[in-house]
Amino acid sequence: MIMTTSQLAPDVVQLLQEAACLNTTGDVYTTPSGPPEICGGPTEKAILSWALTSLLVNFNELKQKYQILHVEVFNSQKKRSGVLVTKNSTGKVHTHWKGAAEMILAMCSTYYVKSGKIAPIDHEERKELDLKIEYMASKSLRCIAFAYKESNAENQALEETELTLLGLVGLKDPCRPGVKGAVESCRAAGVSIKMITGDNVFTAKSIAFECGILQPGEDLNIAVIEGPAFRNYSQEERMEIVEKIRVMARSSPFDKLLMVECLKQKGHVVAVTGDGTNDAPALKAADIGLSMGIQGTEVAKESSDIVILDDNFTTVVTVLKWGRCVYNNIQKFIQFQLTVNVAALVINFVAAASSGEVPLTAVQLLWVNLIMDTLGALALATERPSCDLMNKKPVGRTKPLITGVMWRNLLAQALYQVTVLLILQFKGSAIFHVNKKVKDTLIFNTFVLCQVFNEFNARNLEKKNIFRGILKNRLFVGIVGVTIVLQVIMVEFLKKFADTERLNWTQWAACIGISSLSWPIGWIIKCIPVSKNDDFDH
Ligand SMILES: Nc1ncnc2c1ncn2[C@@H]1O[C@H](COP(=O)(O)OP(=O)(O)OP(=O)(O)O)[C@@H](O)[C@H]1O
Numbered sequence: 255m256i257m258t259t260s261q262l263a264p265d266v267v268q269l270l271q272e273a274a275c276l277n278t279t280g281d282v283y284t285t286p287s288g289p290p291e292i293c294g295g296p297t298e299k300a301i302l303s304w305a306l307t308s309l310l311v312n313f314n315e316l317k318q319k320y321q322i323l324h325v326e327v328f329n330s331q332k333k334r335s336g337v338l339v340t341k342n343s344t345g346k347v348h349t350h351w352k353g354a355a356e357m358i359l360a361m362c363s364t365y366y367v368k369s370g371k372i373a374p375i376d377h378e379e380r381k382e383l384d385l386k387i388e389y390m391a392s393k394s395l396r397c398i399a400f401a402y403k404e405s406n407a408e409n410q411a412l413e414e415t416e417l418t419l420l421g422l423v424g425l426k427d428p429c430r431p432g433v434k435g436a437v438e439s440c441r442a443a444g445v446s447i448k449m450i451t452g453d454n455v456f457t458a459k460s461i462a463f464e465c466g467i468l469q470p471g472e473d474l475n476i477a478v479i480e481g482p483a484f485r486n487y488s489q490e491e492r493m494e495i496v497e498k499i500r501v502m503a504r505s506s507p508f509d510k511l512l513m514v515e516c517l518k519q520k521g522h523v524v525a526v527t528g529d530g531t532n533d534a535p536a537l538k539a540a541d542i543g544l545s546m547g548i549q550g551t552e553v554a555k556e557s558s559d560i561v562i563l564d565d566n567f568t569t570v571v572t573v574l575k576w577g578r579c580v581y582n583n584i585q586k587f588i589q590f591q592l593t594v595n596v597a598a599l600v601i602n603f604v605a606a607a608s609s610g611e612v613p614l615t616a617v618q619l620l621w622v623n624l625i626m627d628t629l630g631a632l633a634l635a636t637e638r639p640s641c642d643l644m645n646k647k648p649v650g651r652t653k654p655l656i657t658g659v660m661w662r663n664l665l666a667q668a669l670y671q672v673t674v675l676l677i678l679q680f681k682g683s684a685i686f687h688v689n690k691k692v693k694d695t696l697i698f699n700t701f702v703l704c705q706v707f708n709e710f711n712a713r714n715l716e717k718k719n720i721f722r723g724i725l726k727n728r729l730f731v732g733i734v735g736v737t738i739v740l741q742v743i744m745v746e747f748l749k750k751f752a753d754t755e756r757l758n759w760t761q762w763a764a765c766i767g768i769s770s771l772s773w774p775i776g777w778i779i780k781c782i783p784v785s786k787n788d789d790f791d792h
Pocket residue numbers: 295297298328329330331333334335352353354355396397398450451452453454505506530532
């Protein structure tokens with residue numbers, strides 16, 4: 255039941271004001287114009303703003319009336335914070351605790367009723383209060399309880415038993431828009447999301463449903479666990495259940511770390527997001543630690559690999575997408591580069607071994623490497639992420655960089671290039687009725703043009719449509735254009751330098767015709783399935 259201050263006894267209001275404003279790490283700055291500014295952690299801020307608006311407290315005035323004798327700062331293990339204060343006017347000493355509701359309730363033996371009287375918490379009362387906490391939590395509220403005790407001595411430590419419950423507050427930390435979508439995207443990308451929180455199990459469950467981490471129909475007995483239960487399992491038991499857990503509630507920093515370590519031992523690649531000091535060990539232990547740039551504590555940021563500047567979970571999807579894109583672009587370039595090198599090596603080796611002459615000269619090979627390394631790398635590395643990247647399973651930790659699919663594409667293209675170039679080498683002069691120098695130029699020119707065509711093939715390792723989005727990648731088109739222009743200059747104008755002979759229109763057409771066949775070959779070869787043992791998806 256929500257009550258206004260007028261419905262409460264003044265004594266209780268006073269105690270609640272003390273509880274909210276003295277037992278806090280937050281602060282309030284009054285501004286001459288406009289509402290007061292509250293600072294501190296999110297929980298502290300919420301409680302203070304409730305105190306200012308609902309308890310109508312004057313924060314700074316109240317603080318001056320008391321002296322703080324002892325502080326126990328909030329810690330993630332005990333999930334509570336406490337102070338020992340004395341009121342200047344009366345000299346009375348009060349212990350105040352606030353923290354996770356059921357934990358504070360366990361320290362209480364009495365509670366305040368509305369009228370201001372103190373009543374004992376018997377078995378029945380305790381059950382009812384537990385139900386209240388559970389109800390609030392199931393509405394995805396984070397429950398904080400306030401408790402206090404009056405004592406006489408000033409120098410004693412904070413008492414932890416026989417307290418009087420002052421009240422419960424429920425804080426709503428709503429699931430931000432977009433999070434549900436991000437969770438779904440991650441799931442489609444083969445990334446399983448787990449929520450590890452210090453919250454109560456009911457709050458955690460309810461929030462997990464809200465943002466799609468838990469789905470209707472899931473076996474909650476397996477998917478939801480509390481930190482202490484997880485901790486108390488044996489290592490073998492933990493390894494058995496860890497993959498099935500979706501939500502871990504009431505976890506301590508150690509539980510978070512334990513979970514990350516278990517998942518890593520299972521061979522998973524683990525990413526952790528977190529903002530608090532209590533997340534630091536897990537962030538550090540994870541393969542990828544992502545901390546929050548705005549709310550995040552310095553400790554969390556220091557322990558992480560990536561700082562998410564906008565504190566938005568949906569950014570994780572962007573990180574994932576770009577990470578995959580870079581990996582994919584590297585693969586494309588490797589495939590492209592290896593094709594060039596394998597083909598050049600085989601042609602020269604076979605020709606040298608059989609006739610003692612090499613068709614591609616050192617300068618020509620240097621030239622090929624120069625334009626294909628720099629320009630080819632630029633063209634393929636600047637491809638932007640495509641949507642299908644996010645529908646694939648992740649690459650396993652032990653997966654080779656060059657996959658079966660890449661070998662298939664690479665070998666097919668290299669085989670084609672080697673075949674046509676060797677035919678040109680041995681039969682070229684007869685076919686085209688040209689001298690040796692022109693024939694060598696034909697080989698060189700065809701070889702380079704084959705790479706230009708193959709650069710398009712390399713744009714997509716698996717999909718047959720290699721032109722998708724090509725106009726959006728102006729750099730790619732530009733680079734291919736520059737490569738072609740340079741090649742024309744090389745063949746037509748730099749005869750001495752590259753040892754080439756000018757080619758006529760027919761010969762150019764023949765070179766282009768032969769090289770362009772690498773497109774249909776690329777298309778056909780992609781129809782051949784390659785066994786993918788992708789089941790190691792983490
Ligand atoms: N400033 C605070 N003062 C008192 N109790 C708090 C405070 N902040 C959190 N709590 C209690 O501790 C619990 C959370 O503990 P903890 O901070 O260890 O969790 P967490 O894992 O950081 O949570 P989150 O999911 O918000 O990151 C909350 O459910 C709440 O009951």
